[in-house]
Amino acid sequence: MTVLDDYTAALAQPRLGEAPDRYDELVAPDGTLRPAWRPLAEAAFRLTAGDLARVDEEIQRTLADDGVTYALPGERPEPWRLDPVPLVIEPDEWSTLEVGLTQRAELLNAVLADLYGPRTLLRSGVLPAPLVLGHPGYARVVARASNADPRPLLLSATDLGRTAAGEWRVLADRAQAPSGMGYAMENRRVVSRVLPELYRQATLHRMAPFFHALRTSLLQAAPGDPADPRVVVLSPGPHSETAYDQAFLASTLGFPLVQGSDLTVRDGAVWMRVFEHLEPVHVILRRVDAAFSDPLELRGDSRLGVAGLSEAVRRGTVRVVNGLGSGVLENPGLLPYLPAVAQHLLGEDLRLDAVPTWWCGEAEQRRTVLDRLDELEVRRIDGSRVEGDRDTLRARILAEPHAHVGQQPIALSQAPTFGRERASYGPPTGRIAPGPMSLRTFSLWYGSSYRPLVGGLATVRERHDGGRTSPWVSKDVWVLKKDAAEPDQHLAHQLQLSYAVPGAASGPRVLDDLFWFGRYRERAEDLLRLVLTAHALAEDYRSRPWSSGGASLAVAWSAIHRLCPLPATAPYAASFVGLAGPEAARAEAFGAPLDAEFHAVLLDPTREGSVAQSLAALRACAGGVRDQLSADTWRAFAALDRAAAALTASPHSHRVEEASGRMLDGMLALTGVTANMVRDPGWHMAGAGRTLERAQQVALLLAAATVERRGLDTDRRVLNVVLGATESVVTHRRRHRGYVKVDSVLELLLLDPHNPRSVAFCLDELRGHLAAMPGSTGSTRPERLLEELVERVTTVDVRALVAIGGAHRPYLRGFLAQLVADVAQLSDAVAGLHLAAGPGPRSFGQLVSRLSRHQGSLGEDAP
Template sequence: MTVLREYAEALGLRAATDQPDGRPDGRPDGRPDSRPYDEVVGPDGTLRPAWKPMAETALSITPATLSRIGHDVERFLADDGVTYLRPGARPQPWRLDPVPLVIDPTQWRTLEVGLVQRAELLNAMLVDLYGPQRLLADGIVPAAVVFGHRGFHRAVARPSNHDPRPLVLAATDLGRGPDGEWRVLADRTQAPSGIGYAMENRRVVSRVLPELHRDAGLHRMEPYFAALRSALLESAPGDQADPRVVVLSPGTHSETAYDQAFLASTLGFPLVQGADLTVRNGEVLMRGNGDRLERVDVILRRVDATWSDPLELRGDSRLGVAGLIEAVRRGTVRVVNGLGAGVLENPGLVPYLPAASEALLGEPLRLGSIATWWCGDPVQRAEVEQRLAGQDLVVRTLEGAIVEGTPEELLARIAADPYRFVGQEQITLSRAPTWAEGRGAVGRPLTLRTFSLRYGSAYRPLVGGLASVRADDSGLPPCSKDVWVLKESPEAADQGLADVLPMTHTRSVTVLVPRALEDMFWSGRYAERAEDLVRLVLATQALAEAPDRPAGPTRPQTSADVGVEVMRGALGRLVGHVHAEIDAELRSLLLDADRPGSAAQSLVALRRAFSGVRDQLSPDVWRIFTSADRAAQELWDNPHSLQIAESGAEMLHGILAMQGIVASMIRDEGYHSIRMGRFLERAMQLCQLLRATTTVRRGLEVDRAVLDAVLTSAESAVTHRRRYRGYVRTGGVLDLLIMDRDNPRSLAFCLHELRLHLDQLPGSTGSSRPERLLDDLIETVDRTEVAGLVAIGGVGRPNLEAFLDQVHAQLVRLAEAISDLHFTTGPAPRPLNALPAVHR
């Protein structure tokens, strides 16, 4: 039995049970059928028309095949680093069901007309509400609905702020009722998200279901992104030859941080945060490295309007740009969508949309919403009160939040402030098969998010969208689906876009904001920190598992035992000690992300730093973390000591892959920042390693065992054997790891590489403090002799100890100086309500 056949048969059995008279399309009493509309199987048990062109392939998919495909989907999403962050939680993997939502082209054509009209209506309403306000003056829309909504911002409601096209990109959430008709559940106009997730879903599903995808004949999504890029460039005020567009993000803690970064990367625009921008003389400027300031012409906003300008809106915001509204008033910058567009997400407007359409467009509303009643109107309020006793109504605030409580509690809240609430009908959403391991295809409710772009002089919906499977009583978590809209003919243009509007072909000057450079600098440091610690763990593990170490608690202590304790001392110097037992300690260093300095914590920090500059990186970067995650899971699952070395080696391979990815980057400031961070951290880690292992004499055999482990952890064992024919002495090891400029792992090499990359940053003048500190360091190393470092004083090497402490302290000062000069743009933003009061 194949998946869809089994699913169709199960639906047929339920239909027969629910319909005693066997009628598939109605109830025996003649009332409309309230059973959910199924997106795949019709009332007669056959596939819907949209699925019939793919019937042969679709009906051949077995549970075993779909199970394998489901695992492939999870792996591909993990490799791409696709996450979703719910408020108050850690980033969660994005969930994608492999069975797509397929829509017939005839149905889509009707839906498309309604979506275009709705976008035109919302744009016209936005122009009116922030301009002449005819809808309010003529009583078509009650003023209390608009002014009572927190998304209406009076600061931008003035004739001088007139923008005939404030709505560039809109999203509409749809649900299909039992009658098969789509209804609007909500409009998303403030900062509509999800188009990046939709594109990622298509990429993954096309890879895991290649035959089905090929047979379907779908509209490719890429032309729509090209149109979006063109539309944003065309939105620039004035006649800019090469307008600068940025994507303004709340940061990596945003729920849809991946979506924002994907959009910026795909469109080729910088991903910035509020602190990366400033307003001077009524213009929005992007901070570059050093004193550079680049004018910004268009801002694709992903920060809610309330938080966008602490001067005129929310004073405690650290996400926005002080003075942004003034720049908008002067017409020097275009914000997409316009500040204040969030008022259109008000469910209290829904009952008045048909009349608004007649008034502003002169035509009836084609795409209806779910039934909604505003409680500020006595007649509508009475309808809500009457329906509260049933189960088909939900009460919301004007901001859309669901109000919980018993019918009596809800009635009391509505009576106290009726203008703040609406009642909305709850429809029975359509179902679609969703794959569940061990349970087969389970029918679950879904919604569809569509996107409409103002391209040229008209709105164009994305042919497709993002389907979301809702939580229900199945116990399965929510997930998403790819949306397939079939072409009416193979030669039809993808997305209906035969040709995208021309754009400038001049090469833009890339500018990285200091925050991005700092993230890249720290990504280099975290990567090196993780690599060096994993190498040290592996070297210690190899020494602990040496074949010449006899077993048993009463055995005599060997040189290898002492060597293990020395290497543990080196680990302790870097991260402290937690476990007395060596296996538990090494496992902790690889797995415990809450342990300061551990490899696991460094990888978490590396992922966070990369997330802040995702738009600048190759997608291959995220496979580093997938590899490390799988290695960590294997170590969690396997208690044997051997797995420490196996998982550590897998983690190391993933980290090393980053070097190859970075090597392919363009040689811009970001590349030099990563390399600078890497060599600075390598030099600091090397000083700590040598300080813990080579400054004390412990006997010939112990020193040899320790030095072998040091060379292994510093990836210099092979070079040392070639240079010194296997004769391991402290002087030779120090010469190789400190003085040898040809050894990429030596201190001298790291310092000279640091100088090369530091020189490439714009703030470096040849006499800046970081350059002076680095020149002093290089001079200190150059004038030092190995013979003096290995000189014995008692049981130790005091010269070596003093040298390493001096160099490490100077490296710490160098790191601070680099940050102060190249990454700091001034004091951190402070909330206006936190400033001290001024007394006259």
């Protein structure tokens, strides 16, 4: 029997003659398939446990390659979870549901327009004033009848659950900043790829036309009918819970993904900062909660919004989607009043019922809640759940009756879900088990009516796998067509797409992220090369620290610790102190800690300057400009993650070299990503960051390896370490036939204009990047500093640098120290001219990222 056969048999047997306690999305109470699944039965029921295990692995790998993550509130981002078994809905059932969703969107829009306009619902008592005015989502700053917007709700979402009788019930409405469309589209893309036979057999609605309609609606929402409407997607930043969803929308729709610091309000209008000028913004697709959208009139401690945005909205110079006060619609206390509201505003009966809800601000409803506390869920009107025993809940309700509701939980329908603990890499259980499911749907104002997305985002929660609980997993939603010729999304004729001038998308914040993207990429790559070189030495000389090879290993580690300092609290710190010394006891104790230190340098994200720390910062920079980077970027990150996971799972020494090599491959893939970028200012800033970092890395490495004299044999090995870490062994050998001297290495890595790893080459490349920036004139401070540095490097006399003064080369030491300081000064000048955006608001995540850039610098002289 296949897994679906097993699932069907297990559900059918115990239910014979019994009323089911839950509705099953696959199997009817008599054991037969639901009508929606019958056309797919032939292909679906051929799937074995092995097939689904393979598909599940492919899903996880594909999602990782795409960099799809999600974070529950207050938690770290984790990989997006997608179940291989879709939710399938037959066309007749969806048609009925679609009518109810369309009516609900019209009703919510009418409620919003009334609450911020004439307020007849409050004046007539259809809605109690404390229920609305006491909700944190009600924005008084835009509540003016003179500024009433007849269409304040462009996009809404509704969470649905199915009862045991098979009836859909509304669980909640989402109007503040509805999320999930990007995840829904990603689910469809992945499932269609990993289950092609089942997907081709199912005649279902494609989702792409809905996104085309969304783009058209946003462009047409611009106030004043501008000739070239500009739309932006306002994001809290890459640390947002739904950062992927926001970036996906921006990239798919072709609109810039911006943060609060990218926008400013001047003369009552919103503008986007672009280089040295401002460009007008007409529509903002808002993914920042309203309370954080304007620190001037809303939350003064917000660093996510735009000061003055409320005034621009009141003046009608910008359209915010959805409006700043739309969060009031997410009030669960509205649910018991919506049937009367529908009659008042639409003159219609409400088609979609909600879960039974009672608002405690009304005496009779409050008594109902207090009498049934053992069976109801208590929530605040902001949607948060209230926990506690009966006495605690009663006391909280009586203290603030208007702020609480009671809701009757329903037994959500169950959907077949592949049995695997998503948080581990363990083998799948090989079975399909039922899990309680909810469905998020989306509705868009398009043309002259609301149109629900034919599909949605399904979520299964609290699924149990062999005693373990997986908190949630998403499902693709397949709505079948009645006929193959039926137009996708029921959009037979799409509106003419308005023209939008793309404009420049690279403001100071974007350039800043790309600049540091280039720096962190180079920083991680160079440290990986040094680790690979040091590991090769360690395999030969870890047991012979008194040899010249052991001494060169000590120098390699001193260079690594210059870039990634060894914490004094490390339990094996003393072993490294005595590595090159004569004390045999310390040297013999070095073997085991060596592998631990390799692991820490590669994997410890809290270790200053480690590869893991650089990669975390690199990923944060990439997340801030995700809409401008190729999908290959996230495949490279996925390869890096897999290499790190493999090394974490293995303590063996040889795994260090293998994992470092695989991580280096991932870094080189990121190099290819930037090589294929359009040569715009963003690309030039990424290149400027890379060349500055490389010049500084080379200088620091030379300072650690070439300043001291250690004997001819040891110096020769140390110089080979330098050449290996800078990928210059082949070039040097070809030129000097294997004869390695300090002056030949310095010629190659300092002065050679044809060696991409030399300081002179990097400075010359930096000159081209800076000259291409709009703010450059040929005489700006960065350009002046660069020209001085180029002259100092290219005119230096190598023979003078290598002059010996006792056990050191004092002139070389002074030159390299000055070179590191000059590069740091040049970096600050570049940032001051091309990256500074003034005192605009910054999110907390950005501030943390900026601090980590300094904490993870390459030594005390690094920027």
